[in-house]
Amino acid sequence: NKYVVKKNHIDGVPNESDFSICEELLSLKLHSHVSNNVVIVKNLYVSIDPYQINRMKPHSSSHIIASTASVVLPGQAIEAGGVGRVVESWHPDFKTGDFVSGLLHWGEYSVVEGGQQLQKLDTTVAIWLLQEANICKAKVFEAVVAFTHLQKFFASHKLLKQVGSSGITAYGGFFQVCKPKKGEKVFVSAASGSVGILVGQYAKLSGCYVVGCAGTKEKVDLLKEKLGFDDAFNYKEEPNLNLALQRYFPEGIDIYFDNVGGEMLEAAVENLKSFGRIAICGVISEYTGTQKRAKLDMVGVIYKRIRIEGFLCVDFVDIYPEFISTTMQHLQTGKLKAIEDISYGVENIPTAFIDLFHGNNIGKKVVKIAQE
Ligand code: NDP
Numbered sequence: 001n002k003y004v005v006k007k008n009h010i011d012g013v014p015n016e017s018d019f020s021i022c023e024e025l026l027s028l029k030l031h032s033h034v035s036n037n038v039v040i041v042k043n044l045y046v047s048i049d050p051y052q053i054n055r056m057k058p059h060s061s062s063h064i065i066a067s068t069a070s071v072v073l074p075g076q077a078i079e080a081g082g083v084g085r086v087v088e089s090w091h092p093d094f095k096t097g098d099f100v101s102g103l104l105h106w107g108e109y110s111v112v113e114g115g116q117q118l119q120k121l122d123t124t125v126a127i128w129l130l131q132e133a134n135i136c137k138a139k140v141f142e143a144v145v146a147f148t149h150l151q152k153f154f155a156s157h158k159l160l161k162q163v164g165s166s167g168i169t170a171y172g173g174f175f176q177v178c179k180p181k182k183g184e185k186v187f188v189s190a191a192s193g194s195v196g197i198l199v200g201q202y203a204k205l206s207g208c209y210v211v212g213c214a215g216t217k218e219k220v221d222l223l224k225e226k227l228g229f230d231d232a233f234n235y236k237e238e239p240n241l242n243l244a245l246q247r248y249f250p251e252g253i254d255i256y257f258d259n260v261g262g263e264m265l266e267a268a269v270e271n272l273k274s275f276g277r278i279a280i281c282g283v284i285s286e287y288t289g290t291q292k293r294a295k296l297d298m299v300g301v302i303y304k305r306i307r308i309e310g311f312l313c314v315d316f317v318d319i320y321p322e323f324i325s326t327t328m329q330h331l332q333t334g335k336l337k338a339i340e341d342i343s344y345g346v347e348n349i350p351t352a353f354i355d356l357f358h359g360n361n362i363g364k365k366v367v368k369i370a371q372e
Contacts, residue, residue: 001026002346003077003107009058013288013357018056019350026109037091039114041084043104044372048343048352048365052080053287078106081165083121085372094120099372106349108369165313166364167338169281170198171323172316177279177309178255182207185249187268189235190259192219194364195281197227199257201336204228208255211248213264215359222362227337241267252276261286265294272306280310288357339363 002023010018026040055072072078082104086094091114094100099121104110112118173195174180186203190196191212200223203210212223213235223232231248238244245253245267252273258265261283268278286292301308316323330336341361343352349367356365 001107001109003105003109004346004349005075006056006072006078008074010053010056011058014053014056014350014354016350016354019353021347026111037114038089039086039091039094039100039112039118040088041100041104041110041112041118042087043082043084043108043110043369045083045366045368046104046106046349047081048349048356048367049080050282050284050287050356052078052353053357079103080106082110084110089114091115094118106346106367108346166194167198167327168316168320168323169313170195170202171327172313172319173279173281173311174199174202174257176316176319177311178257178277180206180208180255184208184254185252185273186210186255186257187245187249187253187271188212188257188259189264189268190214190282190284191223191229191232192362193259194361196257196259197339197363198336200229201227201330203255203257204230205330205335219359219362235264242270245271255279257281258283260284261294262292263294266296269296269300269306272304274304274306276304276306278306278308280308284357341365343367345369 002021004019005022007018007020052072055070070079081102083099083101084104086096086098086100087109089095089098094114100118101121102112102118104112104117178186180186180203186200186208188196188199188203188210189212191200192214196212196214200210200212210229211231211233212229213233214220214223215234215236217234220232220234223229233244233248235241235244241263249271253268253271254273254276256265256268256272256276256278258268258278258280259282261280262285264285265278265280265283272278283294286294300306327336331338339362341363343349343365344367346367346369352361352365352367355361
Protein backbone atom coordinates (compact mmCIF):
# COMPACT_ATOMS: atom_id res chain seq x y z
CA ASN A 1 0.00 0.00 0.00
CA LYS A 2 1.54 3.27 -1.15
CA TYR A 3 0.34 6.37 0.69
CA VAL A 4 1.24 10.01 1.23
CA VAL A 5 2.54 11.36 4.54
CA LYS A 6 3.40 14.83 5.71
CA LYS A 7 7.09 14.87 6.66
CA ASN A 8 6.98 17.93 8.87
CA HIS A 9 4.60 20.69 9.95
CA ILE A 10 3.93 23.05 7.08
CA ASP A 11 4.41 26.75 7.60
CA GLY A 12 3.70 28.78 4.46
CA VAL A 13 3.09 27.56 0.92
CA PRO A 14 3.41 23.76 0.77
CA ASN A 15 6.04 22.20 -1.47
CA GLU A 16 7.10 18.74 -2.60
CA SER A 17 9.69 18.35 0.16
CA ASP A 18 6.92 18.55 2.78
CA PHE A 19 5.59 15.16 1.68
CA SER A 20 6.84 11.68 1.03
CA ILE A 21 5.35 8.48 -0.30
CA CYS A 22 5.49 5.55 2.13
CA GLU A 23 4.93 1.91 1.44
CA GLU A 24 3.65 -0.71 3.85
CA LEU A 25 2.33 -4.24 3.80
CA LEU A 26 -1.39 -4.15 4.50
CA SER A 27 -1.19 -7.42 6.42
CA LEU A 28 1.25 -5.79 8.89
CA LYS A 29 -1.00 -2.77 9.26
CA LEU A 30 -3.95 -5.01 10.07
CA HIS A 31 -2.15 -6.42 13.12
CA SER A 32 -2.37 -2.98 14.71
CA HIS A 33 -6.09 -2.70 13.84
CA VAL A 34 -7.54 -5.69 15.61
CA SER A 35 -11.19 -4.84 15.48
CA ASN A 36 -14.35 -6.45 14.20
CA ASN A 37 -15.31 -3.39 12.24
CA VAL A 38 -12.29 -2.86 10.01
CA VAL A 39 -12.81 -2.50 6.27
CA ILE A 40 -10.02 -2.40 3.66
CA VAL A 41 -10.93 -0.14 0.77
CA LYS A 42 -9.19 0.12 -2.57
CA ASN A 43 -9.27 3.84 -3.21
CA LEU A 44 -10.61 4.92 -6.60
CA TYR A 45 -10.83 8.70 -6.25
CA VAL A 46 -9.59 10.95 -3.46
CA SER A 47 -10.47 14.58 -2.92
CA ILE A 48 -7.85 17.33 -2.79
CA ASP A 49 -8.97 20.39 -0.81
CA PRO A 50 -7.35 23.65 0.27
CA TYR A 51 -8.55 23.33 3.88
CA GLN A 52 -6.18 20.38 4.37
CA ILE A 53 -3.33 22.87 4.78
CA ASN A 54 -4.93 24.10 8.00
CA ARG A 55 -4.60 20.57 9.42
CA MET A 56 -0.90 20.47 8.57
CA LYS A 57 0.33 23.66 10.23
CA PRO A 58 2.40 23.77 13.42
CA HIS A 59 -0.20 25.81 15.32
CA SER A 60 -3.44 24.60 13.82
CA SER A 61 -5.17 23.08 16.80
CA SER A 62 -7.62 25.82 17.78
CA HIS A 63 -9.08 26.19 14.28
CA ILE A 64 -9.13 22.47 13.77
CA ILE A 65 -10.91 21.81 17.05
CA ALA A 66 -13.46 24.45 16.08
CA SER A 67 -14.08 22.77 12.73
CA THR A 68 -13.80 19.23 14.15
CA ALA A 69 -11.31 18.09 11.46
CA SER A 70 -8.31 16.37 13.01
CA VAL A 71 -4.71 17.61 12.96
CA VAL A 72 -2.39 15.68 10.60
CA LEU A 73 0.74 14.57 12.43
CA PRO A 74 4.07 14.07 10.64
CA GLY A 75 4.35 10.49 9.39
CA GLN A 76 0.62 9.86 9.63
CA ALA A 77 -1.57 8.80 6.67
CA ILE A 78 -3.66 11.76 5.54
CA GLU A 79 -7.42 11.42 5.62
CA ALA A 80 -9.50 12.83 2.80
CA GLY A 81 -12.93 12.36 1.26
CA GLY A 82 -12.97 9.65 -1.37
CA VAL A 83 -14.72 6.93 -3.28
CA GLY A 84 -13.48 3.33 -3.27
CA ARG A 85 -14.29 -0.36 -3.38
CA VAL A 86 -14.16 -2.80 -0.49
CA VAL A 87 -11.52 -5.52 -0.90
CA GLU A 88 -11.86 -7.09 2.56
CA SER A 89 -14.29 -6.49 5.40
CA TRP A 90 -14.72 -7.48 9.03
CA HIS A 91 -17.73 -5.18 9.36
CA PRO A 92 -21.18 -6.77 9.06
CA ASP A 93 -22.54 -3.96 6.86
CA PHE A 94 -19.81 -4.10 4.20
CA LYS A 95 -18.77 -6.89 1.90
CA THR A 96 -16.05 -7.37 -0.71
CA GLY A 97 -16.91 -5.53 -3.91
CA ASP A 98 -19.11 -2.85 -2.30
CA PHE A 99 -18.63 0.67 -3.58
CA VAL A 100 -18.18 3.07 -0.68
CA SER A 101 -17.55 6.75 -0.05
CA GLY A 102 -16.39 8.54 3.04
CA LEU A 103 -13.24 9.41 4.85
CA LEU A 104 -10.46 7.51 3.08
CA HIS A 105 -6.72 8.20 2.81
CA TRP A 106 -4.38 9.80 0.31
CA GLY A 107 -3.11 6.40 -0.80
CA GLU A 108 -3.83 3.20 -2.68
CA TYR A 109 -5.80 1.58 0.13
CA SER A 110 -7.57 2.75 3.24
CA VAL A 111 -7.91 0.68 6.39
CA VAL A 112 -10.90 2.23 8.12
CA GLU A 113 -13.54 1.66 10.73
CA GLY A 114 -16.59 0.75 8.65
CA GLY A 115 -19.36 2.18 10.78
CA GLN A 116 -18.05 5.68 11.30
CA GLN A 117 -16.07 6.58 8.25
CA LEU A 118 -17.81 4.82 5.40
CA GLN A 119 -21.11 4.83 3.59
CA LYS A 120 -22.09 2.14 1.14
CA LEU A 121 -23.05 3.17 -2.38
CA ASP A 122 -25.73 1.41 -4.33
CA THR A 123 -23.67 -0.74 -6.69
CA THR A 124 -25.81 -0.17 -9.74
CA VAL A 125 -25.75 3.57 -9.25
CA ALA A 126 -22.03 3.59 -8.53
CA ILE A 127 -21.13 1.47 -11.55
CA TRP A 128 -23.40 3.53 -13.72
CA LEU A 129 -21.83 6.77 -12.55
CA LEU A 130 -18.26 5.56 -12.66
CA GLN A 131 -18.49 3.89 -16.06
CA GLU A 132 -21.14 5.83 -17.90
CA ALA A 133 -21.16 9.05 -15.94
CA ASN A 134 -24.42 9.91 -17.62
CA ILE A 135 -25.77 12.40 -15.16
CA CYS A 136 -22.88 14.77 -15.06
CA LYS A 137 -20.10 13.61 -17.25
CA ALA A 138 -17.31 15.65 -15.76
CA LYS A 139 -18.37 15.32 -12.17
CA VAL A 140 -18.19 11.68 -11.28
CA PHE A 141 -16.69 12.18 -7.85
CA GLU A 142 -19.16 14.82 -6.80
CA ALA A 143 -22.05 12.82 -8.18
CA VAL A 144 -21.05 9.72 -6.29
CA VAL A 145 -20.75 11.70 -3.11
CA ALA A 146 -24.08 13.32 -3.79
CA PHE A 147 -25.74 9.96 -4.35
CA THR A 148 -24.27 8.63 -1.15
CA HIS A 149 -26.03 11.33 0.74
CA LEU A 150 -29.22 10.80 -1.15
CA GLN A 151 -29.35 7.15 -0.24
CA LYS A 152 -28.10 7.41 3.28
CA PHE A 153 -30.49 10.12 4.17
CA PHE A 154 -28.54 13.28 4.08
CA ALA A 155 -29.94 14.43 7.42
CA SER A 156 -27.04 12.74 9.19
CA HIS A 157 -24.65 15.45 10.28
CA LYS A 158 -21.85 12.91 10.49
CA LEU A 159 -22.01 11.91 6.83
CA LEU A 160 -21.79 15.39 5.47
CA LYS A 161 -18.93 16.31 7.76
CA GLN A 162 -16.89 13.42 6.50
CA VAL A 163 -17.14 13.80 2.76
CA GLY A 164 -17.41 17.57 2.54
CA SER A 165 -18.63 18.64 -0.85
CA SER A 166 -18.04 21.82 -2.75
CA GLY A 167 -21.57 21.62 -4.13
CA ILE A 168 -23.32 22.02 -0.80
CA THR A 169 -20.73 24.61 0.21
CA ALA A 170 -21.55 26.71 -2.83
CA TYR A 171 -25.30 26.14 -2.57
CA GLY A 172 -25.66 26.70 1.16
CA GLY A 173 -23.16 29.55 1.28
CA PHE A 174 -24.84 31.38 -1.56
CA PHE A 175 -28.51 30.82 -0.80
CA GLN A 176 -28.51 30.64 3.00
CA VAL A 177 -25.76 33.08 3.87
CA CYS A 178 -25.92 35.58 1.00
CA LYS A 179 -29.71 35.44 0.54
CA PRO A 180 -29.61 36.73 -3.07
CA LYS A 181 -32.35 38.74 -4.73
CA LYS A 182 -32.94 38.96 -8.45
CA GLY A 183 -30.92 41.72 -10.09
CA GLU A 184 -28.33 41.97 -7.31
CA LYS A 185 -24.65 42.41 -8.15
CA VAL A 186 -22.51 39.47 -7.07
CA PHE A 187 -18.73 39.17 -6.93
CA VAL A 188 -17.01 35.76 -6.56
CA SER A 189 -13.28 35.21 -5.98
CA ALA A 190 -11.40 32.02 -6.98
CA ALA A 191 -14.31 31.86 -9.40
CA SER A 192 -12.89 29.10 -11.58
CA GLY A 193 -12.31 26.82 -8.58
CA SER A 194 -14.49 24.02 -7.34
CA VAL A 195 -16.77 26.17 -5.17
CA GLY A 196 -16.52 29.40 -7.20
CA ILE A 197 -17.68 27.87 -10.48
CA LEU A 198 -20.90 26.72 -8.85
CA VAL A 199 -21.53 29.92 -6.89
CA GLY A 200 -21.31 32.01 -10.07
CA GLN A 201 -23.70 29.72 -11.90
CA TYR A 202 -26.18 29.59 -9.00
CA ALA A 203 -26.07 33.39 -8.97
CA LYS A 204 -26.84 33.56 -12.70
CA LEU A 205 -29.69 31.06 -12.25
CA SER A 206 -31.06 33.41 -9.56
CA GLY A 207 -31.11 36.36 -11.98
CA CYS A 208 -28.11 38.16 -10.47
CA TYR A 209 -25.35 40.05 -12.27
CA VAL A 210 -22.11 38.12 -11.65
CA VAL A 211 -18.45 39.01 -11.95
CA GLY A 212 -15.72 36.54 -11.03
CA CYS A 213 -11.99 36.86 -10.63
CA ALA A 214 -9.34 34.23 -11.32
CA GLY A 215 -5.60 34.04 -11.87
CA THR A 216 -5.16 33.31 -15.61
CA LYS A 217 -6.59 34.39 -18.97
CA GLU A 218 -7.70 30.82 -19.67
CA LYS A 219 -9.80 30.82 -16.50
CA VAL A 220 -11.24 34.27 -17.20
CA ASP A 221 -12.26 33.19 -20.71
CA LEU A 222 -13.88 30.03 -19.34
CA LEU A 223 -15.97 32.03 -16.87
CA LYS A 224 -17.20 34.46 -19.51
CA GLU A 225 -17.55 32.16 -22.50
CA LYS A 226 -18.60 28.79 -21.07
CA LEU A 227 -20.03 29.39 -17.63
CA GLY A 228 -22.21 32.43 -18.26
CA PHE A 229 -20.55 34.95 -15.92
CA ASP A 230 -21.43 38.50 -16.99
CA ASP A 231 -17.79 39.50 -16.64
CA ALA A 232 -14.52 38.27 -15.20
CA PHE A 233 -11.00 39.56 -14.66
CA ASN A 234 -7.50 38.34 -13.89
CA TYR A 235 -6.72 39.75 -10.44
CA LYS A 236 -3.00 39.12 -10.95
CA GLU A 237 -2.98 41.77 -13.68
CA GLU A 238 -4.66 44.41 -11.51
CA PRO A 239 -2.21 46.73 -9.74
CA ASN A 240 -5.03 48.07 -7.54
CA LEU A 241 -7.86 45.69 -6.59
CA ASN A 242 -9.98 48.51 -5.17
CA LEU A 243 -9.94 50.33 -8.52
CA ALA A 244 -10.56 47.08 -10.39
CA LEU A 245 -13.74 46.44 -8.39
CA GLN A 246 -14.85 50.05 -8.90
CA ARG A 247 -14.51 49.45 -12.63
CA TYR A 248 -16.58 46.24 -12.61
CA PHE A 249 -19.12 47.47 -10.06
CA PRO A 250 -19.53 51.24 -10.57
CA GLU A 251 -22.68 51.18 -8.40
CA GLY A 252 -21.21 48.84 -5.79
CA ILE A 253 -21.45 45.16 -4.86
CA ASP A 254 -24.47 43.60 -3.12
CA ILE A 255 -22.92 40.19 -2.42
CA TYR A 256 -19.30 39.10 -2.15
CA PHE A 257 -18.67 35.34 -1.97
CA ASP A 258 -15.16 35.17 -0.56
CA ASN A 259 -12.90 32.22 -1.26
CA VAL A 260 -9.58 34.01 -0.84
CA GLY A 261 -9.58 36.64 1.97
CA GLY A 262 -6.59 39.01 2.23
CA GLU A 263 -6.39 42.04 -0.07
CA MET A 264 -9.37 40.94 -2.15
CA LEU A 265 -11.58 40.93 0.93
CA GLU A 266 -10.31 44.40 1.88
CA ALA A 267 -11.14 45.72 -1.61
CA ALA A 268 -14.56 44.05 -1.60
CA VAL A 269 -15.50 45.71 1.72
CA GLU A 270 -14.51 49.08 0.21
CA ASN A 271 -16.83 48.45 -2.73
CA LEU A 272 -19.77 46.89 -0.94
CA LYS A 273 -23.11 48.72 -0.97
CA SER A 274 -25.02 49.50 2.20
CA PHE A 275 -26.67 46.36 3.56
CA GLY A 276 -24.34 44.25 1.42
CA ARG A 277 -23.48 40.70 2.47
CA ILE A 278 -20.14 38.89 2.53
CA ALA A 279 -20.01 35.10 2.82
CA ILE A 280 -16.63 34.02 4.13
CA CYS A 281 -16.32 30.58 2.59
CA GLY A 282 -12.53 30.37 2.57
CA VAL A 283 -9.46 32.59 2.81
CA ILE A 284 -6.92 30.62 0.82
CA SER A 285 -4.52 33.57 0.47
CA GLU A 286 -4.29 33.68 4.29
CA TYR A 287 -3.82 29.93 4.83
CA THR A 288 -0.17 30.21 3.90
CA GLY A 289 0.83 33.24 6.00
CA THR A 290 -0.63 35.27 8.87
CA GLN A 291 0.98 38.42 7.45
CA LYS A 292 -1.50 38.21 4.57
CA ARG A 293 -4.56 38.60 6.83
CA ALA A 294 -7.17 41.12 5.68
CA LYS A 295 -7.22 44.49 7.45
CA LEU A 296 -10.80 45.58 7.17
CA ASP A 297 -12.32 49.04 7.30
CA MET A 298 -14.57 48.23 10.26
CA VAL A 299 -15.96 51.76 10.48
CA GLY A 300 -17.12 51.32 6.89
CA VAL A 301 -18.63 47.96 7.86
CA ILE A 302 -20.66 49.64 10.61
CA TYR A 303 -21.87 52.62 8.62
CA LYS A 304 -22.74 50.54 5.57
CA ARG A 305 -24.37 47.89 7.83
CA ILE A 306 -22.46 45.15 6.07
CA ARG A 307 -23.08 41.59 7.23
CA ILE A 308 -19.98 39.36 7.18
CA GLU A 309 -20.64 35.69 7.94
CA GLY A 310 -18.36 32.68 8.04
CA PHE A 311 -19.77 29.18 7.60
CA LEU A 312 -18.91 25.51 7.14
CA CYS A 313 -20.57 23.15 4.70
CA VAL A 314 -21.73 21.01 7.62
CA ASP A 315 -24.08 23.86 8.55
CA PHE A 316 -26.34 23.01 5.61
CA VAL A 317 -27.48 19.48 6.42
CA ASP A 318 -31.12 20.58 6.51
CA ILE A 319 -31.13 21.82 2.93
CA TYR A 320 -29.30 18.81 1.48
CA PRO A 321 -32.39 17.30 -0.17
CA GLU A 322 -33.22 20.64 -1.78
CA PHE A 323 -29.60 21.04 -2.92
CA ILE A 324 -29.53 17.57 -4.49
CA SER A 325 -32.81 17.88 -6.33
CA THR A 326 -32.23 21.36 -7.77
CA THR A 327 -28.58 20.73 -8.60
CA MET A 328 -29.18 17.36 -10.27
CA GLN A 329 -32.01 18.88 -12.29
CA HIS A 330 -29.83 21.77 -13.47
CA LEU A 331 -26.97 19.40 -14.30
CA GLN A 332 -29.27 17.17 -16.32
CA THR A 333 -30.78 20.04 -18.28
CA GLY A 334 -27.34 21.55 -18.87
CA LYS A 335 -28.15 24.77 -17.00
CA LEU A 336 -25.33 24.04 -14.60
CA LYS A 337 -21.89 22.84 -15.57
CA ALA A 338 -19.57 21.03 -13.21
CA ILE A 339 -15.87 20.73 -13.94
CA GLU A 340 -13.39 18.25 -12.52
CA ASP A 341 -9.62 18.58 -12.64
CA ILE A 342 -8.20 15.07 -12.44
CA SER A 343 -4.65 13.97 -11.64
CA TYR A 344 -3.62 10.34 -11.64
CA GLY A 345 -1.82 8.12 -9.13
CA VAL A 346 -0.71 8.34 -5.51
CA GLU A 347 2.67 9.81 -6.49
CA ASN A 348 0.88 12.85 -7.90
CA ILE A 349 -1.22 13.62 -4.82
CA PRO A 350 1.31 16.05 -3.25
CA THR A 351 1.64 17.97 -6.54
CA ALA A 352 -2.13 18.06 -6.97
CA PHE A 353 -2.45 19.55 -3.48
CA ILE A 354 0.39 22.06 -3.94
CA ASP A 355 -1.15 23.10 -7.27
CA LEU A 356 -4.20 24.50 -5.46
CA PHE A 357 -2.00 27.14 -3.87
CA HIS A 358 -0.53 28.14 -7.24
CA GLY A 359 -3.83 28.30 -9.10
CA ASN A 360 -2.99 25.25 -11.22
CA ASN A 361 -6.47 23.78 -11.14
CA ILE A 362 -9.77 24.49 -12.86
CA GLY A 363 -12.80 23.12 -11.02
CA LYS A 364 -12.84 20.34 -8.44
CA LYS A 365 -9.41 18.80 -7.91
CA VAL A 366 -9.47 15.01 -7.49
CA VAL A 367 -6.86 12.30 -7.92
CA LYS A 368 -7.87 9.09 -9.61
CA ILE A 369 -6.02 6.30 -7.86
CA ALA A 370 -7.32 3.19 -9.58
CA GLN A 371 -9.75 1.82 -12.09
CA GLU A 372 -12.72 0.16 -10.43
P1 NDP B 1 -10.36 25.87 -5.58
O1 NDP B 1 -10.77 24.82 -6.54
O2 NDP B 1 -10.95 27.24 -5.73
O3 NDP B 1 -8.78 25.95 -5.61
C1 NDP B 1 -8.07 26.96 -5.04
C2 NDP B 1 -7.96 28.19 -5.97
O4 NDP B 1 -7.71 29.33 -5.16
C3 NDP B 1 -6.77 28.14 -6.93
O5 NDP B 1 -7.05 27.47 -8.12
C4 NDP B 1 -6.44 29.61 -7.15
O6 NDP B 1 -7.18 30.09 -8.29
C5 NDP B 1 -6.97 30.29 -5.89
N1 NDP B 1 -5.84 30.76 -5.07
C6 NDP B 1 -4.82 30.03 -4.60
N2 NDP B 1 -3.97 30.80 -3.88
C7 NDP B 1 -4.49 32.05 -3.92
C8 NDP B 1 -4.08 33.30 -3.37
N3 NDP B 1 -2.97 33.42 -2.64
N4 NDP B 1 -4.85 34.39 -3.63
C9 NDP B 1 -5.97 34.28 -4.38
N5 NDP B 1 -6.41 33.13 -4.91
C10 NDP B 1 -5.68 32.03 -4.68
O7 NDP B 1 -10.69 25.39 -4.13
P2 NDP B 1 -12.13 25.11 -3.52
O8 NDP B 1 -13.17 25.58 -4.46
O9 NDP B 1 -12.16 23.71 -3.04
O10 NDP B 1 -12.14 26.05 -2.24
C11 NDP B 1 -12.30 27.46 -2.38
C12 NDP B 1 -12.26 28.08 -0.99
O11 NDP B 1 -13.37 27.62 -0.25
C13 NDP B 1 -11.01 27.71 -0.21
O12 NDP B 1 -10.60 28.81 0.53
C14 NDP B 1 -11.51 26.58 0.68
O13 NDP B 1 -10.75 26.45 1.85
C15 NDP B 1 -12.94 27.04 0.96
N6 NDP B 1 -13.86 25.97 1.31
C16 NDP B 1 -14.63 26.17 2.41
C17 NDP B 1 -15.56 25.25 2.78
C18 NDP B 1 -16.42 25.55 3.96
O14 NDP B 1 -17.10 24.64 4.45
N7 NDP B 1 -16.43 26.79 4.45
C19 NDP B 1 -15.72 23.97 2.06
C20 NDP B 1 -14.91 23.88 0.85
C21 NDP B 1 -14.01 24.86 0.52
P3 NDP B 1 -6.80 31.49 -9.01
O15 NDP B 1 -6.35 31.16 -10.38
O16 NDP B 1 -8.09 32.23 -8.97
O17 NDP B 1 -5.70 32.15 -8.21
